[in-house]
Amino acid sequence: GENVEQHPSTLSVQEGDSAVIKCTYSDSASNYFPWYKQELGKRPQLIIDIRSNVGEKKDQRIAVTLNKTAKHFSLHITETQPEDSAVYFCAASTAGGSSYKLIFGSGTRLLVRP
Amino acid sequence: EAGVAQSPRYKIIEKRQSVAFWCNPISGHATLYWYQQILGQGPKLLIQFQNNGVVDDSQLPKDRFSAERLKGVDSTLKIQPAKLEDSAVYLCASSLQAGAFRETQYFGPGTRLLVL
16 A cells, blocks of 8 residues: 655754655656645644646745656745645555545654744 | 544543544545554554445454444544553545556544543
8 A cells, every 4th residue: 555754753953945855656656746734733734835847846835746757755844934844745646446545654843043 | 725634532441431523524535444553653554435335345454443434424433442552643544446547545633542
């Protein structure tokens, strides 16, 4: 089945610097890759997603890149701010029979130091 | 647009007791998911419904966990009897559909379960 690996598990950056989180997946048929931000004690919230027909997508300070050949995708946050501190999860879609679901990575705890 | 609702928000029980969680998805969302999130890990899918039918329950410990989605809207997840290792946050999510560019999942606030 699909397996998603996420690195690093923790990331500490200075305010204003960039942060990069990387994920790899195993199912070459995966075609949808969302990223979620989860603040302490709160629900995961979708921040950006990308589909397999696109190599890069940007939304203000956040961008995601996808390399289908290498089966990896990355989240880039530029000009980081203290409110970006949270746990970030990547996910990849997988399908089998009538099921279409997401497999999540183990998460990256991002700390932005003021 | 109202989000996914869950209750209760917190629950403390002793092992071997029973517990039930409730989820109300976003109106019009056909697909509903229950996830288990253990501290420090990503969400793990337990069961997926399409309307009121189960499409994936391969990761659901069926000897103790059960779930239903009445009339294709609200859903309940039950654990009976609970074990210590069931301590986790139980997240409900919903999407318009599964796949077909309508698969964006929106999560509820979760129910934090502690089994003593």
